[in-house]
Amino acid sequence: MNTVAIFGVGLIGGSFALALRKAGFSGRIVGVSSPGTIRRALELGVIDEGRAARDAAAEADLIYLSQPILQIADSLAELNGWVRPEALITDAGSTKTLIADRAATAISRCQFLGGHPMAGRERRGVEAAEAHLFQGRPYVLTPRSEAALHTPLAREFANWIRRIGACAIILSPEEHDRIVAFTSHLPQLVSTALAAMLADRTEPKSGVFGPALADSTRLALSSFDIWGDILASNKDPIREALRHYIATLQEFSKVLETQSMRNHFESGARFAGQLREPH
Amino acid sequence: MNTVAIFGVGLIGGSFALALRKAGFSGRIVGVSSPGTIRRALELGVIDEGRAARDAAAEADLIYLSQPILQIADSLAELNGWVRPEALITDAGSTKTLIADRAATAISRCQFLGGHPMAGRERRGVEAAEAHLFQGRPYVLTPRSEAALHTPLAREFANWIRRIGACAIILSPEEHDRIVAFTSHLPQLVSTALAAMLADRTEPKSGVFGPALADSTRLALSSFDIWGDILASNKDPIREALRHYIATLQEFSKVLETQSMRNHFESGARFAGQLREPH
Numbered sequence A, B: 001m002n003t004v005a006i007f008g009v010g011l012i013g014g015s016f017a018l019a020l021r022k023a024g025f026s027g028r029i030v031g032v033s034s035p036g037t038i039r040r041a042l043e044l045g046v047i048d049e050g051r052a053a054r055d056a057a058a059e060a061d062l063i064y065l066s067q068p069i070l071q072i073a074d075s076l077a078e079l080n081g082w083v084r085p086e087a088l089i090t091d092a093g094s095t096k097t098l099i100a101d102r103a104a105t106a107i108s109r110c111q112f113l114g115g116h117p118m119a120g121r122e123r124r125g126v127e128a129a130e131a132h133l134f135q136g137r138p139y140v141l142t143p144r145s146e147a148a149l150h151t152p153l154a155r156e157f158a159n160w161i162r163r164i165g166a167c168a169i170i171l172s173p174e175e176h177d178r179i180v181a182f183t184s185h186l187p188q189l190v191s192t193a194l195a196a197m198l199a200d201r202t203e204p205k206s207g208v209f210g211p212a213l214a215d216s217t218r219l220a221l222s223s224f225d226i227w228g229d230i231l232a233s234n235k236d237p238i239r240e241a242l243r244h245y246i247a248t249l250q251e252f253s254k255v256l257e258t259q260s261m262r263n264h265f266e267s268g269a270r271f272a273g274q275l276r277e278p279h
Helices: A011-022 A036-045 A051-059 A069-079 A097-106 A150-164 A174-197 A211-218 A224-233 A235-255 A260-275 B013-020 B037-042 B051-057 B070-078 B095-108 B150-162 B172-200 B211-216 B226-234 B235-255 B260-275
Strands: A003-007 A028-032 A062-065 A089-093 A111-117 A138-142 A165-171 B001-009 B028-032 B060-066 B088-091 B111-117 B138-142 B165-169
Touching: A003 A011, A003 A051, A003 B172, A011 A028, A011 B037, A028 A051, A051 A069, A069 A097, A089 A150, A089 B150, A097 A111, A097 A174, A111 A150, A111 A174, A111 A260, A138 A150, A138 A174, A150 A165, A150 B138, A150 B226, A174 A211, A174 A224, A174 A235, A174 B037, A174 B172, A174 B211, A174 B260, A211 B172, A211 B260, A224 A235, A235 A260, A235 B037, A235 B172, A235 B235, A260 B172, A260 B211, A260 B226, B001 B013, B001 B051, B001 B226, B013 B028, B028 B037, B051 B070, B060 B260, B070 B088, B070 B095, B070 B226, B088 B150, B095 B111, B095 B172, B111 B150, B111 B172, B138 B150, B138 B172, B150 B165, B172 B211, B172 B226, B235 B260
Parallel strands: A003 A028, A003 A062, A062 A089, A089 A111, A138 A165, B001 B028, B001 B060, B060 B088, B088 B111, B138 B165
Antiparallel strands: A111 A138, B111 B138
C-alpha cells in the first residue's frame, strides 16, 4: 500500500491520515476535499497533497471515503470508472447497509470493504483531527461475505486498523445498523428530544437546574448535517430502538413511586458502570 | 448566627459547612450524622464537633437539614420540641412540597424556610464535600408566604447564601417541584431508562458503541438511595414531564427521515448551546 486517497478530510478522514502516519505508513497520503479544507489539511501536515477525485482514485491503493453517508454513496457511483483493479475502497460512514448496497451495484472493478470507526469528538473538521482518535476504539468492518475479509488487500487494511490502535469487529452491514440504532443513534435522539422539548417550555428559563441538564443535552449539540443522513439511512432499526425506549419510559411512569424503580435504577447503574470498566 | 447544626453531613451538608467557613463564618458548626461520618467530617475539618440531634437542635441558631427527603420529614416531626424560638430551620431536599407541608404542621416554635441548592457531583458523602460547590449555582428558597422571606432570620440566611456564591431564586414549593420535574428529574430518568433498557439487550454486548453511550448513561450511575424519595415525593409533575418527553420521541419516530428533524435538531442544539453560555 503506497498511496492512500482520503475523500473528505474532516475529523475522521484527517485523523485516519494522522494515525496511519504515526503507525509507520511511509507512502503518500492525498486528500480530496474542498479547496479550503485541502489548504488547512496541508498547513496542518495531515495530507501530502490535494488532488481532484478522478486523479486521486486513479493513483490510490486505498481509497478511504470519509464523507457524509449520502456523499459516500455518490462517490461510489463515480469511482468504478476511475479506480485501479488492485485498489481497495473502504468507507467510514456511520450506517452501512445503504452504502454496502450501493457498492454492490456500483463497484465491479476493484474490491470494496465497508467500515465504521466508532470514534468521535465534539469538534468537527480537519482542525479537530488527532492521530490517536481510534486508539482503543471499536472499528467495525462490514463485509457482505466472509471471503471479502481474506483477500490480501483486506488483510493489509485490517492490519493497519490494528496498527492505529483500534479493535476490529466483524459484522454484516445489517447487524451493524441494528446494533448502532440502539447504542449510538438512540442516545443521540434521547438527548436531542430532551433539548428540543425543553426549548419550547418555560421551566428552564427559570434558571432552576443543576449540572445534570447540561450533561444530558451535550449530545444535542451535534449537527443535523451529520445526523440527517444517519436517520434517513437507518430508519427502521432506529424506530425499533425508539419503540423499546418509549416502552421503558412508560413502564417507569407507571411504577414511579414503587420499589420496582429500585431494580430499574440498579440495573441501569450496573450497566453504566460496566461500560466504564477497562476492557 | 453563632451556631449552625448540620443534620446529615454528606456532600451537600459538608459542602455547606465548608462554604460557610470560607465565606467568613466564625461561629461553631456542629454535625448530626452517623458515628463514622462524624469521625470523617472531624478529620477533614468539615465540622467542629459531632452532637446528638436533640443537643444540636437545642443550641443551634440555624438548623440545616441535608438528609434524604423522607429523613428530613422525620427530623421535622421531632425538632419542634427541641428548638430555640430564635432558630431558623432550613433544608436542602430536592423536592419541596412534601417537606413544606410537613413543616407547616410540625414546626410551630420557630421559623422554617425550605431551600434547594442546585449543585451536585458524581461522588457522594463528606469526602466529596467542597467549599465552592454552590458557587455560581442556583439556590432556590421556597417560602410558603412572601412574609417568610423578610424576617431577620430569613434575611441573614439569604445573605449567607449570597456570600457562599450561590444565586438565590424564590419560588413556591409547588412551582419548584414542577420546574425540577422537567429540568432535573426528567434528565435523570432519561438516562436511567436508556441504561436499564440496554442492560437487558444484546446490542451493547457486541462492544460496538462510541463515547456517546458512556456520556448518555453517566447520570444513570446515580443511586436509588437518593432518587427513591425524589420520585415518590414528586410523582405527578414527573409523570407530566415524562408525558411531554414521550410525545416528543413519538413525533421524532414519525418524522425521522424528513426535514422536520432538522428543525428539532437545530432547536435542541440552540437550547443546549444557551445552557452553556455564561449567565
